[in-house]
Every structure is written in structure tokens, then in C-alpha cells.
Amino acid sequence: MSDTLDRRVQQLSRAARMLATIAASVKLRSSTTVDPAIREQIELGARIALDDVAGALDSEDLSAVVTAAEMAFAEGGELLRNADRAPGWQVEDPALLQAMGRASSNAFDRILALAETRPSLRRTLEGRFLDVGTGVAGIAIRAAEACPALQIDAIDLWAPALDLAERNIAASPHRSRIHLRNLDVTALALDPRYSLAWLPTMFMARPVVERALDRIVAASLPDAWIIAPLYTLPTDPFMAAMSTLRTLRGGGDITDPGDIAAMLKARGCTDIEIDAEPLATFVMGRVRA
Ligand SMILES: C[S@@+](CC[C@H](N)C(=O)[O-])C[C@H]1O[C@@H](n2cnc3c(N)ncnc32)[C@H](O)[C@@H]1O
Known part of the structure; x- marks a missing residue:
């Protein structure tokens, strides 16, 4: 050297x-x-x-x-x-899955903060929330804790995470309002029932995000909000490369929030906003009434 x-x-x-x-x-x-x-x-x-x-x-x-x-x-x-592993969400280590769950539960606190200044978003917190890619249910449990009237459908298709999610939910005093299912979001039933949906696009390839949005819009009530996060691209070139790498290794490929905003618009959503913070950017839109 x-x-x-x-x-x-x-x-x-x-x-x-x-x-x-x-x-x-x-x-x-x-x-x-x-x-x-x-x-x-x-x-x-x-x-x-x-x-x-x-x-x-x-x-x-x-x-x-x-x-x-x-x-x-x-x-x-x-x-x-594992620098040479294939792209996709393949985390099996329970400690890492639980750490990701703890970290991602903050996302719901950010939704609560956004709802403070958006009455139509605040109203969704009394309906039914779809937590796509629930992992170990960090977001779902935080949502149940923070919103006493909210029902939560938590879906995922990764067995190691679902096992932990089941245990975490069973240990929560809010378990009766959290409904966990092994389900691919692209197979979501189409009857309208959701007031709020969370779709973490950074873990899904573009065609999956497109199909997921079709399903979620169909499964949403009028005036429901859809929040679709992706990793923020920082201005620092090294951290920007890491952000894109994180998306690609997580199984996603969309890095431009404008792409997601266009997908929401193409599905008739209104009030589309892009809310950027250092780690994650939320792209949000309201399903047309
Ligand atoms: C980082 S994890 C989410 C962490 C989670 N919020 C928590 O509290 O643990 C992303 C999840 O998305 C799930 N996922 C990826 N594609 C999916 C799909 N098509 N349908 C449902 N879940 C999916 C993965 O299996 C993974 O568990």
C-alpha cells in the first residue's frame, strides 16, 4: 500500500x-x-x-x-x-431486521407531522391504513400506537420478516387493530377500503411500483392519501452514490421523485407533493374524490 x-x-x-x-x-x-x-x-x-x-x-x-x-x-x-449479491430484499438477520424496523417506525412520525398542517391527511388517520412491505411491523405498530381509531393492514412477502412481525404485533397492546398478511402488493384486492397507503418504492422494481399503484388506487377510498417514499439523493457525490446503491441493492430502481409524482398524476391523484428530508423523500398524492 x-x-x-x-x-x-x-x-x-x-x-x-x-x-x-x-x-x-x-x-x-x-x-x-x-x-x-x-x-x-x-x-x-x-x-x-x-x-x-x-x-x-x-x-x-x-x-x-x-x-x-x-x-x-x-x-x-x-x-x-456480500458486495456481489443479487439485488433484492434478502435480509435474514433478525437483529438487522429489527433495527430496520425501529429506524423505519420514525416514518410514521413524519406522516403525523405532515398531517398537522394538512387537514385532509389528518382525517385519513381515523380510517384504514395499508402498510406495504411491513417488514417487522415497525411502522404498523407505531401507527397503531399514535392513532387510536386507525385500523392497519400490514402486508409483506418475506417470511423471515413476517415471523418477527407476528411476534412484535403479538407483544403490542394494539394488536387487535393490526392485521398482518403474507401478500404481494401487486395481488391486493381491489375493493375500496383504504384511507391511507404507504408504498416504499425503494424496495421494488419500476414495473412492480406501477402495478402496486394501480392496485392501491383501486383499493383506496375517495380522498385517501398515498405516500410513496424513496431515498433522497444528497448533493454530496459519495452519499449520492450510496443512496443509489442502497436503492439498487434493496431491489428498487427509481431514484427520481419526479417519476413517482408522474405515476400518481397518471392515476388521477391530486395535491401531489414532494417532501424531501436528508434520508427519505416522500412523494404524496390524494386519490381523486
Ligand atoms: C425495509 S423493509 C420495510 C421495513 C419495515 N417498514 C419495518 O418496519 O420493518 C421493505 C419490505 O418490503 C417488502 N416487499 C418488497 N416487495 C414487496 C411486494 N411486492 N409486496 C409486499 N411487500 C414487499 C420486503 O419483503 C421488505 O420486507
Whole structure:
């Protein structure tokens, strides 16, 4: 290895360890069993790593720090181990599936925040919600928790996730309102019943998204909202490449929110909006009354 390459690799390895140490120090706050000398070194490492944001660990909401680190290492580790795997959602590791579920449940909080300023979206939270690609049911359980009148149909076709979803739902006090099914969204029954639908397009190839939208529009009540997220393309070129890679390896291929907006428009939806945040962009539209 040349000296320059060696320096760069050392620098990046250091950054990876720093992120792990920061998240570990946050996790250790709720542990009483760790060896005191080990705790001391982890805390020292975290303080050094956070030099430019001194005091941050005393003030911020720290669960987001752990989630960000867990996601970076889970995704990076999987890429390193299986760089040559075929595209598609093939995660079997229960810990990773559960971590994805915890991370994705935040998506429903974002829907709640959007509903605060959109009365027609707020009204959908008292009807029936279709959670496509429910995984371990992170979004479905959060939806049931936050909206006491909402019924939820949670569908997926990946057995390892469905097994965990079944257990997570059984452990939820809101289980009576969450209906889990092993179902491909392209086989969704057509009778109109949904007030709100979630379609994560980043895990589906374009023809599947097209067929899914046909079905969802047919299965929606007038004035229902459809929310179809995709990964945001950051302006930073490396993170943009990672975003596209995440979509492709997840089984999706659409990276332009304009494509999804056009699909909603072609199906008669109105009030189409593109709401971008750093990780995910929501494309939303209202089924014509
Ligand atoms: C990242 S996971 C969703 C995570 C989920 N929100 C959670 O809380 O765990 C995406 C899911 O979409 C599912 N999926 C992909 N294509 C699908 C299809 N055609 N119909 C239903 N689900 C599908 C995958 O099996 C996968 O479990």
C-alpha cells in the first residue's frame, strides 16, 4: 500500500471506530454491568471523537445517535460481506431486521407531522391504513400506537420478516387493530377500503411500483392519501452514490421523485407533493374524490 493510500485508509478506519465508540458510550448509559476500566476508555474515546461538539452527549436526543451508528455499521458490514449479491430484499438477520424496523417506525412520525398542517391527511388517520412491505411491523405498530381509531393492514412477502412481525404485533397492546398478511402488493384486492397507503418504492422494481399503484388506487377510498417514499439523493457525490446503491441493492430502481409524482398524476391523484428530508423523500398524492 502506498503511503498516501495507507494514510487515507487509517483516517477512515479511525472515523469508523470513532462512530462506534460514540454510540457505545451512549448505549452504556443504561448498563450497570460493564467493567469500570472498559467504560472509562469508551467514554474517553467518545470525548476525543466528539471534540468539536463538546458537551453534545449531555444535551441532545441520544437515541438518534445509536440508530444512525447501527444503520451505518449494519449497512456497511452487509456491503463488505456480500458486495456481489443479487439485488433484492434478502435480509435474514433478525437483529438487522429489527433495527430496520425501529429506524423505519420514525416514518410514521413524519406522516403525523405532515398531517398537522394538512387537514385532509389528518382525517385519513381515523380510517384504514395499508402498510406495504411491513417488514417487522415497525411502522404498523407505531401507527397503531399514535392513532387510536386507525385500523392497519400490514402486508409483506418475506417470511423471515413476517415471523418477527407476528411476534412484535403479538407483544403490542394494539394488536387487535393490526392485521398482518403474507401478500404481494401487486395481488391486493381491489375493493375500496383504504384511507391511507404507504408504498416504499425503494424496495421494488419500476414495473412492480406501477402495478402496486394501480392496485392501491383501486383499493383506496375517495380522498385517501398515498405516500410513496424513496431515498433522497444528497448533493454530496459519495452519499449520492450510496443512496443509489442502497436503492439498487434493496431491489428498487427509481431514484427520481419526479417519476413517482408522474405515476400518481397518471392515476388521477391530486395535491401531489414532494417532501424531501436528508434520508427519505416522500412523494404524496390524494386519490381523486
Ligand atoms: C425495509 S423493509 C420495510 C421495513 C419495515 N417498514 C419495518 O418496519 O420493518 C421493505 C419490505 O418490503 C417488502 N416487499 C418488497 N416487495 C414487496 C411486494 N411486492 N409486496 C409486499 N411487500 C414487499 C420486503 O419483503 C421488505 O420486507
